[in-house]
Amino acid sequence: MTTLNAELRTFFEARQQQIPAEVREIMRRAGQELTDSGQAGHALTTGAQAPRFSLPSATGETVTLDGLLARGPVVLTFYRGAWCPYCNIALRALQQRHEEIPARGARLVAVSPQIPDESLSLAEKHGLAFDVLSDLGSDTAKQYGLAFDLPDDLAAVYDKLGFDLQRVNAGHPRTLPLPATYVIDRAGVIRWSFVDPDYTARAEPSAILTALDELA
Numbered sequence: 611m612t613t614l615n616a617e618l619r620t621f622f623e624a625r626q627q628q629i630p631a632e633v634r635e636i637m638r639r640a641g642q643e644l645t646d647s648g649q650a651g652h653a654l655t656t657g658a659q660a661p662r663f664s665l666p667s668a669t670g671e672t673v674t675l676d677g678l679l680a681r682g683p684v685v686l687t688f689y690r691g692a693w694c695p696y697c698n699i700a701l702r703a704l705q706q707r708h709e710e711i712p713a714r715g716a717r718l719v720a721v722s723p724q725i726p727d728e729s730l731s732l733a734e735k736h737g738l739a740f741d742v743l744s745d746l747g748s749d750t751a752k753q754y755g756l757a758f759d760l761p762d763d764l765a766a767v768y769d770k771l772g773f774d775l776q777r778v779n780a781g782h783p784r785t786l787p788l789p790a791t792y793v794i795d796r797a798g799v800i801r802w803s804f805v806d807p808d809y810t811a812r813a814e815p816s817a818i819l820t821a822l823d824e825l826a
Contacts, residue, residue: 613814613816614699614703614812614813614814615812615814617699618696618699618700618810618811618812619810621695621696622696625695633767636763636764637764639763640761640764641809643761644758644807645808647758647807649755649758650788650806650807652755653754653755653756653788653805654754654755654800654803655800655803656800656801656802657799657800658800659798659800660675660754660792660794660799661675661750661753661754662674662675662676662798663675663721663745663750663753665721665745665750666743666744667729667741667742667743667744668726668729668730668732668733668741668743669726670726673719673741673743675794675798679794679796679798681717682715682716682717682796683717683793683794683822683825684716684717684719684792684793684794685711685719685791685792685793685794685818685822686719686721686791686794687718687719687790687791687792687813688720688721688722688745688751688756688787688788688790688791689701689720689721689787689789690723690786690789690809691722691724691728691775691779691786692724692728692731692732692735693773693774693775693778696789696809696810696812697722697809698732698736700789700812700813701720701732701738702736703812704718704720704740704818705736705737705739705740707815707816707818708738708739708740710819711740711818711819711822716793716822717740718740718741719740719741719742719743720738720742721742721743721744721745721750721751721787722742722743722744722745722787723744723747723748723751723780723782723785724744724778724779724780725744725746725778725779726744728778729743729744730742745787746779746780747782747785748782748787751787754787754790754792756787756790757786758785758786758787758788759784759786760785760786788805788806788807788809789804789805789806789808789809789812790804790806791803791818793818793821793822793825795825801821801824802818802821802824804817
C-alpha cells in the first residue's frame with residue numbers, strides 16, 4: 611500500500627516540472643526560512659494540555675473541543691486550505707481511513723483559516739465525513755504555536771496563482787498554520803503529535819491509528 615507521504619512526494623516531483631524556475635526558488639527559499647526560523651519548535655507537542663477552541667463548522671454549527679472530548683479522544687489536524695493541493699491529498703487520505711477513527715471511539719476534525727463557505731465546498735468535493743472547521747484569523751493555530759506569516763514574495767506568487775487568500779481567509783491572507791496533527795485524550799492532554807514546517811509532509815493515517823490504539 612502506498613503511504614500518504616509517498617503519494618505527496620510523487621505529486622511534488624511532478625508539480626515541480628510545471629512551475630517556473632524563479633517561482634520554485636521563491637517557494638524553496640520560503641520553506642527553508644520557515645524551517646530555519648524554528649517555528650516548529652514553538653508548536654505544542656506530546657504531553658501539553660490542548661488549548662480549548664470553539665469554531666464554526668462548514669455547515670454553520672459551533673464545534674468545541676470540550677464537546678468533542680465529552681464523547682472520546684480527538685484527532686485534530688490543521689491544514690492550509692482548499693487551495694493547497696497537498697492539503698487535499700492529505701484530507702482524502704484521512705477520509706479513506708476515517709471509519710477506523712470512530713471505530714476506536716475517537717472523532718476527527720480538520721481546521722484551516724478559510725471561511726466556512728470554502729470549507730463546505732471542500733467537504734462536498736471530497737465527500738468528507740468529518741467536521742471541517744474555520745479558524746478565522748488563525749487564533750486557534752496561534753494557541754497551538756502553529757501560525758506563521760507568509761513572506762512578501764511567496765504571498766505575491768500565491769496571488770498570481772489565483773489563490774485569493776484575502777477572500778478565503780477573511781482578510782488574513784498572510785497567516786497560515788504549519789501542517790500539524792494531534793491526538794488528544796479525553797482529559798485534554800496531547801498524547802501524540804506531528805508538526806512539520808514542510809507543507810509537502812503530513813501525518814500518516816496509519817500512525818494516527820496506532821496512536822489511538824495506544825490510548826486504549
